[in-house]
Amino acid sequence: MIIRYFAWIRERLNRDQQELALPESVQTVADALDHLRATDEDFAAILPPETVFRVALDDELVELDTPLGNAKELSIFPPMTGG
Numbered sequence: 001m002i003i004r005y006f007a008w009i010r011e012r013l014n015r016d017q018q019e020l021a022l023p024e025s026v027q028t029v030a031d032a033l034d035h036l037r038a039t040d041e042d043f044a045a046i047l048p049p050e051t052v053f054r055v056a057l058d059d060e061l062v063e064l065d066t067p068l069g070n071a072k073e074l075s076i077f078p079p080m081t082g083g
Contacts, residue, residue: 001019001032001072002019003019003076009077013042013046020035028066028068029055029062029066052079053076054076054080055075058071059073
């Protein structure tokens, strides 16, 4: 799966994407994020579980409990604000 990072998340990680082979136990978006936190110290440091952000699977905004299914891409965005 390709993981894409946007805005300040991308800047703090110093990368805009990475490709991961997720284990079969990773079934939902939340599982994928927990896996990233467990395997990537930088990700865990800037996006602890209490951090507010948005996610999309294959360009569609989804909730954290959404199954990954056959998605090819997970995108992670900081909260969007208006003004």
